[in-house]
Amino acid sequence: MSPPLIVASNRGPLTFERAPRGGKLLARRGSGGLVTALSSALIEAEGMWVAAAMSEGDREKVAASTSGRIDHVEGDARYHLRYLDIPPDLFDGFYNRISNGVLWFAHHYLWDTVTSPSFGPDVEESWDAYVDVNQRFAKALAEEGEKLGGDTAFLVQDYHLSLVPRMLRDLVPDALIAHFSHTSIAGPTYFRMLPARIHDQVMRGLLGADVLGFHAPAWAENFLLSARQLPGARVDLARSRIVTEGREVTVRIHPISVDGRAMREVAATPRVRSLRHALNRWRDNNRLILRVDRLELTKNVVRGFQAYELFLRRNPSWLGRVRFLALLSPSRMELPEYREYTEACLGEARRVNDALGREGWSPIELRLKDDYIGAIAAYGLYAVLFVNPVIDGMNLVAMEGPLLNRRRGVLVLSRKAGAYGRLGRYALPVNPFDVDEMADALEQAMAMPVDERTRRSRGLSRLVLANPPARWVGGQLEDLERAKRRRP
Amino acid sequence: MSPPLIVASNRGPLTFERAPRGGKLLARRGSGGLVTALSSALIEAEGMWVAAAMSEGDREKVAASTSGRIDHVEGDARYHLRYLDIPPDLFDGFYNRISNGVLWFAHHYLWDTVTSPSFGPDVEESWDAYVDVNQRFAKALAEEGEKLGGDTAFLVQDYHLSLVPRMLRDLVPDALIAHFSHTSIAGPTYFRMLPARIHDQVMRGLLGADVLGFHAPAWAENFLLSARQLPGARVDLARSRIVTEGREVTVRIHPISVDGRAMREVAATPRVRSLRHALNRWRDNNRLILRVDRLELTKNVVRGFQAYELFLRRNPSWLGRVRFLALLSPSRMELPEYREYTEACLGEARRVNDALGREGWSPIELRLKDDYIGAIAAYGLYAVLFVNPVIDGMNLVAMEGPLLNRRRGVLVLSRKAGAYGRLGRYALPVNPFDVDEMADALEQAMAMPVDERTRRSRGLSRLVLANPPARWVGGQLEDLERAKRRRP
Numbered sequence: 001m002s003p004p005l006i007v008a009s010n011r012g013p014l015t016f017e018r019a020p021r022g023g024k025l026l027a028r029r030g031s032g033g034l035v036t037a038l039s040s041a042l043i044e045a046e047g048m049w050v051a052a053a054m055s056e057g058d059r060e061k062v063a064a065s066t067s068g069r070i071d072h073v074e075g076d077a078r079y080h081l082r083y084l085d086i087p088p089d090l091f092d093g094f095y096n097r098i099s100n101g102v103l104w105f106a107h108h109y110l111w112d113t114v115t116s117p118s119f120g121p122d123v124e125e126s127w128d129a130y131v132d133v134n135q136r137f138a139k140a141l142a143e144e145g146e147k148l149g150g151d152t153a154f155l156v157q158d159y160h161l162s163l164v165p166r167m168l169r170d171l172v173p174d175a176l177i178a179h180f181s182h183t184s185i186a187g188p189t190y191f192r193m194l195p196a197r198i199h200d201q202v203m204r205g206l207l208g209a210d211v212l213g214f215h216a217p218a219w220a221e222n223f224l225l226s227a228r229q230l231p232g233a234r235v236d237l238a239r240s241r242i243v244t245e246g247r248e249v250t251v252r253i254h255p256i257s258v259d260g261r262a263m264r265e266v267a268a269t270p271r272v273r274s275l276r277h278a279l280n281r282w283r284d285n286n287r288l289i290l291r292v293d294r295l296e297l298t299k300n301v302v303r304g305f306q307a308y309e310l311f312l313r314r315n316p317s318w319l320g321r322v323r324f325l326a327l328l329s330p331s332r333m334e335l336p337e338y339r340e341y342t343e344a345c346l347g348e349a350r351r352v353n354d355a356l357g358r359e360g361w362s363p364i365e366l367r368l369k370d371d372y373i374g375a376i377a378a379y380g381l382y383a384v385l386f387v388n389p390v391i392d393g394m395n396l397v398a399m400e401g402p403l404l405n406r407r408r409g410v411l412v413l414s415r416k417a418g419a420y421g422r423l424g425r426y427a428l429p430v431n432p433f434d435v436d437e438m439a440d441a442l443e444q445a446m447a448m449p450v451d452e453r454t455r456r457s458r459g460l461s462r463l464v465l466a467n468p469p470a471r472w473v474g475g476q477l478e479d480l481e482r483a484k485r486r487r488p
Numbered sequence: 489m490s491p492p493l494i495v496a497s498n499r500g501p502l503t504f505e506r507a508p509r510g511g512k513l514l515a516r517r518g519s520g521g522l523v524t525a526l527s528s529a530l531i532e533a534e535g536m537w538v539a540a541a542m543s544e545g546d547r548e549k550v551a552a553s554t555s556g557r558i559d560h561v562e563g564d565a566r567y568h569l570r571y572l573d574i575p576p577d578l579f580d581g582f583y584n585r586i587s588n589g590v591l592w593f594a595h596h597y598l599w600d601t602v603t604s605p606s607f608g609p610d611v612e613e614s615w616d617a618y619v620d621v622n623q624r625f626a627k628a629l630a631e632e633g634e635k636l637g638g639d640t641a642f643l644v645q646d647y648h649l650s651l652v653p654r655m656l657r658d659l660v661p662d663a664l665i666a667h668f669s670h671t672s673i674a675g676p677t678y679f680r681m682l683p684a685r686i687h688d689q690v691m692r693g694l695l696g697a698d699v700l701g702f703h704a705p706a707w708a709e710n711f712l713l714s715a716r717q718l719p720g721a722r723v724d725l726a727r728s729r730i731v732t733e734g735r736e737v738t739v740r741i742h743p744i745s746v747d748g749r750a751m752r753e754v755a756a757t758p759r760v761r762s763l764r765h766a767l768n769r770w771r772d773n774n775r776l777i778l779r780v781d782r783l784e785l786t787k788n789v790v791r792g793f794q795a796y797e798l799f800l801r802r803n804p805s806w807l808g809r810v811r812f813l814a815l816l817s818p819s820r821m822e823l824p825e826y827r828e829y830t831e832a833c834l835g836e837a838r839r840v841n842d843a844l845g846r847e848g849w850s851p852i853e854l855r856l857k858d859d860y861i862g863a864i865a866a867y868g869l870y871a872v873l874f875v876n877p878v879i880d881g882m883n884l885v886a887m888e889g890p891l892l893n894r895r896r897g898v899l900v901l902s903r904k905a906g907a908y909g910r911l912g913r914y915a916l917p918v919n920p921f922d923v924d925e926m927a928d929a930l931e932q933a934m935a936m937p938v939d940e941r942t943r944r945s946r947g948l949s950r951l952v953l954a955n956p957p958a959r960w961v962g963g964q965l966e967d968l969e970r971a972k973r974r975r976p
Contacts, residue, residue, distance in 0.1 A: 110601060113598060113600075113878050114825075115832075117921050118791055118923050186677070187675035187710075192904075225713065297602045303606055306606065341602060391677075416680075431684060433605050433606065434683045436608050436612060436683075
């Protein structure tokens with residue numbers, strides 16, 4: 001029997017939305033390995049999921065409940081949720097300004113340091129909102145943990161909740177707490193660009209956990225190096241352990257993966273099949289280079305188009321015989337940087353199309369919409385999957401694609417993605433800042449002989465299937481068990 | 489008797505310029521601790537300085553010499569120089585494109601990663617020029633070393649010549665080689681944004697030395713962390729040693745300083761005295777906040793003006809009673825980023841002056857010219873010296889100011905300057921990205937009681953005087969001695 005389990009994340013596994021014309025509140029399940037893995041774990045163990053109410057429907061659902069808890073049954077799955085109804089102003093400071101506007105930028109090296117960041121009084125104010133929301137989470141976790149009993153394991157997710165481990169520790173000193181970072185982690189020199197107060201509180205906040213999890217060795221290492229500079233912290237780099245305030249904190253690497261079985265089921269549905277056929281007709285006789293991304297500053301769409309242009313100019317025989325399909329879902333449009341970047345991507349695609357397009361053929365097709373099912377369909381058809389983020393905590397596209405591709409497609413993969421550590425040996429590696437190298441990789445991918453492509457694509461899907469999401473959660477629970485046994 | 493010594497740096501200690509109307513070639517000596525320290529060392533030891541010919545006059549001087557050597561006597565000082573006449577195209581690739589356009593940006597975290605850098609075929613080509621020029625330096629060093637004898641010590645300077653240690657090692661396997669980095673050093677995650685070939689060659693190039701010197705512990709640490717990721721290199725972080733290819737490389741910290749005696753002599757000359765009087769009249773009854781900088785992307789001029797504006801808005805009683813004098817010397821105007829930044833600085837000063845200026849008083853005076861003597865004069869008069877780089881290998885302004893100031897002025901100093909490690913305890917520290925904190929520091933500096941100011945300003949000049957430039961060279965020569973004794 002597993003111990004009771006409480007998961008905390010900013011976004012919960014279900015979003016509630018009112019059906020048209022004042023109908024019922026319908027639940028939509030989030031996609032991705034995280035939700036799958038943690039939902040399954042929660043179904044096995046007694047427990048619940050604490051998250052922020054994100055939609056109007058979420059808020060209605062919270063308001064309709066007396067205990068603040070939402071119980072939802074769907075097929076075999078039962079969800080026990082507690083969604084926190086956070087005032088919009090506070091949520092804006094916590095989520096848009098600090099989480100996505102400051103911490104995300106720091107961990108992904110996104111600042112143009114000559115002019116940004118510039119921390120003024122407004123950031124101080126937003127930081128107070130971040131602290132407040134983290135405190136609300138910690139309080140809710142402590143309350144729910146008390147109901148479930150003393151050996152509850154807390155799994156706190158991601159950079160939105162970096163203060164929760166320490167706050168929860170203060171409320172429940174002997175709690176078993178794991179925190180998992182789904183992002184890349186900046187090295188100490190860069191991370192110290194944050195105001196000292198924010199930097200120190202984030203570091204101390206995380207160090208309230210028993211175990212800190214990361215997707216890749218490079219991110220774990222960067223965290224350890226930052227911890228090394230904290231007064232009073234003793235860091236053992238070789239054993240990935242930190243001793244601070246008389247407690248031991250373990251740093252562990254657990255690369256997440258995707259739910260291969262579930263994805264293949266989706267890919268086999270009539271809806272996806274018909275989308276795939278339509279796309280195949282659209283493709284015509286062209287080979288397909290595919291990218292699928294949230295339209296995110298880190299995803300490197302513009303340099304990707306430039307590399308593709310360079311590839312075409314160097315290999316004009318491919319003109320009219322290849323198309324680059326970019327499926328981009330809009331993201332974080334509250335932040336001006338993201339609106340500008342969207343324009344830059346659209347502009348670059350237009351420029352390349354104007355420069356190299358012909359009657360009846362244009363080199364790039366950019367589709368700007370949130371279209372998960374469309375991506376699943378497109379994965380089946382690519383000759384080359386182009387995944388070139390400037391930096392990425394993990395990157396699931398690099399796993400989803402090879403799992404569903406039916407044409408022995410080649411994966412071109414950035415060395416800066418966490419996924420590179422697992423998949424690199426079967427991919428063509430690129431430095432995402434090196435347009436020259438990316439153009440070469442596209443050329444090499446398009447020219448690769450079929451047995452080589454077969455070997456690589458089989459290797460990739462084998463690696464993905466060998467690491468089901470349950471293993472990711474299981475590893476974390478084992479870490480907590482070990483941490484518990486090591487306690488004095 | 490010291491061993492023979494050969495210094496290599498991109499820019500030599502003397503620049504030759506033709507006097508007006510076709511007169512004689514006159515030598516102008518560079519300022520700064522580096523030239524002072526190394527010149528003195530070269531006067532004591534037999535030896536020479538190898539550098540690139542930078543001016544037309546330098547090239548004429550080289551052409552007039554049969555041996556390629558230039559011997560120059562000035563007062564007590566004799567200079568033995570060898571200036572390499574490098575074709576302009578090659579020099580452009582080596583100096584503007586790679587050294588200043590790529591390596592400088594990498595080590596100072598200057599890229600706006602969403603769009604820059606973007607390495608294309610042009611960078612590959614410029615890299616070949618960088619390799620070529622480094623090879624010319626290595627060859628000249630080997631030749632001159634052969635003339636001087638086997639125990640010659642080579643002191644190779646800075647990021648322009650990062651391949652020289654390895655190339656020289658290949659030519660003279662048992663040479664005693666030290667390399668000193670005068671810049672900050674980026675952490676491994678950031679430094680690996682470089683194309684793999686460039687990254688690896690720079691690292692391997694430096695590791696050809698026996699000793700690698702840095703100004704501050706943070707830069708040494710970042711280098712060691714990068715070395716740790718090189719296949720085949722064994723790094724001992726605690727002892728700052730690297731074993732690679734069966735050789736041992738020691739990493740050492742030697743903070744450079746300024747030549748206090750020489751600077752005080754300059755400050756006492758009639759010319760500086762009259763400039764100081766003129767500036768004092770201009771200042772009128774205003775307190776003076778001073779900054780002195782090369783107009784360099786890292787110097788953080790724009791955020792500095794914003795912090796000053798915030799300070800004035802929070803403390804309106806200072807309106808009309810304080811002036812911010814910014815002495816900025818134009819720099820690297822071949823690079824578009826520097827031209828744009830110059831415009832941004834001018835624009836920001838104008839904006840603040842328009843917003844807060846009054847009849848007969850404007851808050852900021854920006855003087856854009858190369859005016860070392862003017863800076864020496866201004867140092868005497870400041871109430872606050874504002875040194876807020878976003879990152880800086882060392883920063884000598886933070887030393888020159890306190891040495892020459894006569895008003896118990898306060899130093900506001902960025903935690904990101906190498907100088908902070910030595911001077912921090914007597915300065916008001918700021919995070920250069922935190923406009924809020926910088927405004928607070930200015931307020932605190934302006935309000936500081938006189939005994940506190942006295943204590944701090946005395947502490948600062950004492951620290952500067954305690955570390956004369958000769959010590960910086962001496963330390964490096966001792967390192968080389970030790971390295972020699974440790975050899976099998």
